[in-house]
Amino acid sequence: MALMGRVALVTGGAQGIGRAAVEALMRSAAKVSVVDVNQDCGDACKSELDAEFGGGSCAFIQCDVTDGDALRADAFQKTADMFGRLDIVINNAGINNEKNWEKTIGVNLTSVIKGTYLGLEHMSREYGKQGGTIINVSSMAAFMHSPHQPVYTATKHGVIGFTRAMADASVLGNYGVRINVLCPAFVDTPLLHSVEEEDNMGKFVKFKEDFKRTMDKFGVLQPSLIADGMMRLITDAALNGAVMKITCSKGIHFHTYEPMSA
Numbered sequence: 001m002a003l004m005g006r007v008a009l010v011t012g013g014a015q016g017i018g019r020a021a022v023e024a025l026m027r028s029a030a031k032v033s034v035v036d037v038n039q040d041c042g043d044a045c046k047s048e049l050d051a052e053f054g055g056g057s058c059a060f061i062q063c064d065v066t067d068g069d070a071l072r073a074d075a076f077q078k079t080a081d082m083f084g085r086l087d088i089v090i091n092n093a094g095i096n097n098e099k100n101w102e103k104t105i106g107v108n109l110t111s112v113i114k115g116t117y118l119g120l121e122h123m124s125r126e127y128g129k130q131g132g133t134i135i136n137v138s139s140m141a142a143f144m145h146s147p148h149q150p151v152y153t154a155t156k157h158g159v160i161g162f163t164r165a166m167a168d169a170s171v172l173g174n175y176g177v178r179i180n181v182l183c184p185a186f187v188d189t190p191l192l193h194s195v196e197e198e199d200n201m202g203k204f205v206k207f208k209e210d211f212k213r214t215m216d217k218f219g220v221l222q223p224s225l226i227a228d229g230m231m232r233l234i235t236d237a238a239l240n241g242a243v244m245k246i247t248c249s250k251g252i253h254f255h256t257y258e259p260m261s262a
């Protein structure tokens, strides 16, 4: 489905999974705002995308998603001002840092919550807007309870709980915004190499061989497959509150929950 005239904002869009999502969106003719803390990587990403797709279809906005004021004014408001609307938000920026675990909560969970609320301000009918869709990026770590990354795992559980609750709120409140969550297994991106580093893993770095054995067991996905999953969440109007998993063994599939009994 072509997304001609639609506008997307992707946090952590300069490399890895976010970058693959940006490219998939641009191939579908969407305009994209790449929001990332890394200035050099963002500048390089913008030059490459302009060369491939022509200028004017993407913008790079340098922004740390943990800075709430910058996220509101520099990322969301500037995107809406620049492109005239906002239809798709992908809260993807994430880090793996068990040493500075409070930062991990800030980037992986608090910023996803802020990004969702800002997305609603720009897209929800409750603010007089036209509707849209939000994807929050979690991880299979939320299902596998990775012993190498307890706080990372906790944030990814949180992203699923928050997203499912907000998806229900969107229905109850008639927001006109579909809100879904994506849980990839291991993906070949720079983040994956951070498991070698004490600076990232803290005391859990001593488990790095066990982490690598788990990776070998489950395999490593390519970012383009994760972007395919995101495009499905964006284009399938039936999906709200869905928990999409992407693994080597099962590909793109959905988690199912038992219905609540009284």
Ligand SMILES: NC(=O)c1ccc[n+]([C@@H]2O[C@H](COP(=O)([O-])OP(=O)(O)OC[C@H]3O[C@@H](n4cnc5c(N)ncnc54)[C@H](O)[C@@H]3O)[C@@H](O)[C@H]2O)c1
Pocket (backbone or CB within 6 Å): 011, 012, 013, 014, 015, 016, 017, 018, 035, 036, 037, 038, 041, 063, 064, 065, 066, 092, 093, 094, 095, 107, 137, 138, 139, 140, 183, 184, 185, 186, 187, 188, 189, 190, 191, 192
């Ligand atoms: N790579 C994996 O195996 C894997 C698996 C499951 C889920 N994920 C999740 O996917 C998402 C993307 O991960 P990735 O593997 O592409 O990582 P990555 O490190 O390759 O890319 C992350 C991007 O986010 C940016 N970023 C980091 N902190 C930021 C901040 N404070 N503000 C703005 N931008 C910031 C980085 O500069 C980078 O460009 C993360 O939420 C991650 O937890 C990754």
Ligand SMILES: CCCCC[C@H](O)CC\C=C/C=C/C=C/[C@@H](O)[C@@H](O)CCCC(=O)O
Pocket (backbone or CB within 6 Å): 096, 139, 140, 141, 144, 146, 184, 185, 186, 187, 191, 192, 193, 194, 195, 218, 219, 245, 247, 248, 249, 250
């Ligand atoms: C350094 C940080 C990199 C991030 C790491 C990921 O976020 C963590 C991914 C963790 C576990 C992945 C497990 C994958 C398992 C599957 O291949 C599969 O066998 C599980 C099947 C369960 C299901 O799909 O229902």
